[in-house]
Amino acid sequence: MNARFDRIGIGRFAGSGERLARAVTIASVSFGRSLLWLLAAIIVGCGIWMLLPLSKGHSTEPVKSDVATVEPPAPSDTGMAVSPVTQAQAPASAELDRLKISSQTWRRGGLGSKALVTFTLRNDNDYAVKDLEIVCAFARRDGSHLTDRSRVLADTVNMKSRKTFARVAVGFINVNADQAKCALVAARRA
CATH class of the missing domain: 2.60.40 (Immunoglobulin-like)
Known part of the structure; x- marks a missing residue:
């Protein structure tokens, strides 16, 4: 019974084995190239990530605020408010x-x-x-x-x-x- 299927496969699909082998070879080469490009992109991305500075949110030190707090000026003896700004800015x-x-x-x-x-x-x-x-x-x-x-x-x-x-x-x-x-x-x- 196996002999009959072999003869049918050989007679009918004689040239398809070569085409299938070529298609598998082309697919494996393009898959390999895609995999290499993906690997290269991952390596470059990791390299850039390692060069970036640490964010303030993930450190164990307390974070200092960049925003200055403004306190209202205290009144002076003359009854006028004392301003911390200079005369050029006033x-x-x-x-x-x-x-x-x-x-x-x-x-x-x-x-x-x-x-x-x-x-x-x-x-x-x-x-x-x-x-x-x-x-x-x-x-x-x-x-x-x-x-x-x-x-x-x-x-x-x-x-x-x-x-x-x-x-x-x-x-x-x-x-x-x-x-x-x-x-x-x-x-x-x-």
């Missing part, structure tokens, strides 16, 4: 107590990873202000703090007026962020 800064964010809302943008903040800024000063710096604090639904993002806006708000800033991209936020509270940190006279 005329350029604006009084923040007369600048208020009157309304604010936020939503997600960029497939849910970016925060877009809409707020109205009221300027009660007798001069226009520019280079407004805002800081937005994001929190979970239960109120626990997640992250802070800041942004400097180069727009000008005229004196005794208000201006609405619509959908300002503040930055990337955590997916668990549910609440946002923005505050004005700095501004300059225009």
